[in-house]
Amino acid sequence: MRILSIDTSCDETSAAVTEERKVLSSIVYSQVLLHKEFNGVMPSLAKRAHQERIDWVINEALLSSKSSWDDIDAIAVTYGPGLAIALEVGINKAIELSQQHNKKIIRVNHMEGHIYSCFTQNSKGTPDRTYEFPYLVLLVSGGHTELVLMKDHVTYEVLGETRDDAAGEALDKAARMIGFGYPGGPIIERLAKEVENEDVYKFPRPMTKSEDLDFSYSGLKTSFLYFVKNLPESEKIEKLNYLASSFQEAVFISLIKKTEKAILQTGVTNLLVGGGVAVNKRLRNMMRALAKKHKGQVYFPSYKYLNFDNAAMIGVAAHYRAEKGLFITDTKELDRVPRLSLLQSTVK
Numbered sequence: 001m002r003i004l005s006i007d008t009s010c011d012e013t014s015a016a017v018t019e020e021r022k023v024l025s026s027i028v029y030s031q032v033l034l035h036k037e038f039n040g041v042m043p044s045l046a047k048r049a050h051q052e053r054i055d056w057v058i059n060e061a062l063l064s065s066k067s068s069w070d071d072i073d074a075i076a077v078t079y080g081p082g083l084a085i086a087l088e089v090g091i092n093k094a095i096e097l098s099q100q101h102n103k104k105i106i107r108v109n110h111m112e113g114h115i116y117s118c119f120t121q122n123s124k125g126t127p128d129r130t131y132e133f134p135y136l137v138l139l140v141s142g143g144h145t146e147l148v149l150m151k152d153h154v155t156y157e158v159l160g161e162t163r164d165d166a167a168g169e170a171l172d173k174a175a176r177m178i179g180f181g182y183p184g185g186p187i188i189e190r191l192a193k194e195v196e197n198e199d200v201y202k203f204p205r206p207m208t209k210s211e212d213l214d215f216s217y218s219g220l221k222t223s224f225l226y227f228v229k230n231l232p233e234s235e236k237i238e239k240l241n242y243l244a245s246s247f248q249e250a251v252f253i254s255l256i257k258k259t260e261k262a263i264l265q266t267g268v269t270n271l272l273v274g275g276g277v278a279v280n281k282r283l284r285n286m287m288r289a290l291a292k293k294h295k296g297q298v299y300f301p302s303y304k305y306l307n308f309d310n311a312a313m314i315g316v317a318a319h320y321r322a323e324k325g326l327f328i329t330d331t332k333e334l335d336r337v338p339r340l341s342l343l344q345s346t347v348k
């Protein structure tokens with residue numbers, strides 16, 4: 001089944017053509033430069049940019065996969081979570097195209113897409129991994145931090161989530177506090193690497209002592225802010241890499257400890273990690289060590305672009321939804337759900 005997929009949930013306008021787990025084309029038109037001066041995503045600007053670019057992105061996805069509309073069997077679109085007015089652009093386009101070309105629609109949860117980025121292959125079917133359910137999934141992006149039990153395809157149970165900021169958001173805010181722009185995650189990673197991820201300042205490890213599987217980064221953020229404010233300016237500049245490294249360690253240690261708690265509670269040792277922060281090499285090494293300790297296996301998105309927002313992962317998730325017959329039968333059912341949870345997207 002060949003699927004044309006669309007994602008406009010945040011600040012990337014993206015379309016892809018996929019077949020089962022294979023990506024035949026993936027086009028992402030990033031808005032990062034547009035939002036840079038605001039240090040975050042401006043919804044009204046995002047909406048306008050999606051509207052301006054969506055047709056181009058879809059046409060490019062069709063062209064570079066050498067597909068005509070006759071080759072396309074269904075259209076997949078992200079319906080949440082995300083920015084309401086941004087999601088709307090993709091949904092309206094999917095409805096318009098489905099009517100114009102008489103195609104079925106599959107709606108996909110953006111976080112489900114991040115999970116399926118770990119299943120995604122290139123056009124030649126690489127990597128050819130085998131999968132053994134159940135999986136414990138750690139989702140770490142700019143808007144979400146969640147631990148999910150995936151019992152089978154399209155079957156999710158949310159075990160824990162952040163009570164305030166997401167892990168990526170915490171890294172972005174810390175980067176801003178030491179004078180860098182958005183996105184902060186890659187800058188923090190680079191600075192931390194300069195000092196081999198040394199944890200000099202030992203900032204508080206959020207929620208590691210609590211029994212539940214939730215996350216919280218506001219306490220860590222506040223203690224980092226005061227620590228940085230109280231440092232003399234010259235020392236701040238001199239110690240930038242140690243500050244970044246210690247902050248990153250605190251965030252990642254809390255992710256690892258909670259994932260380990262989830263392993264012990266569920267007995268599930270096979271792990272998936274998705275979302276923008278999953279590209280981080282330090283986090284990947286820590287997750288690999290955790291999986292090894294518990295004699296499990298860990299999969300990450302296999303190509304760099306798959307860590308970030310893209311429509312290819314939406315197309316792959318849609319394939320598994322289609323296998324379960326989860327098509328939209330009436331387009332009136334298809335509406336944006338900005339705070340959509342994975343629980344709402346699971347098959348019963």
Ligand code: KG4
Nearest residue numbers: 141142143168183185186276277280308309
């Ligand atoms: O998944 P994503 O592209 O968008 C959302 O759906 O949020 O994730 C973006 C997040 C940002 O917070 C960004 O700082 C973070 O991913 N990120 C990183 C790295 N590259 C991007 N975090 C840590 N290390 C990185 N190298």
Ligand code: ZN
Nearest residue numbers: 110141308309
């Ligand atoms: Zn995302």
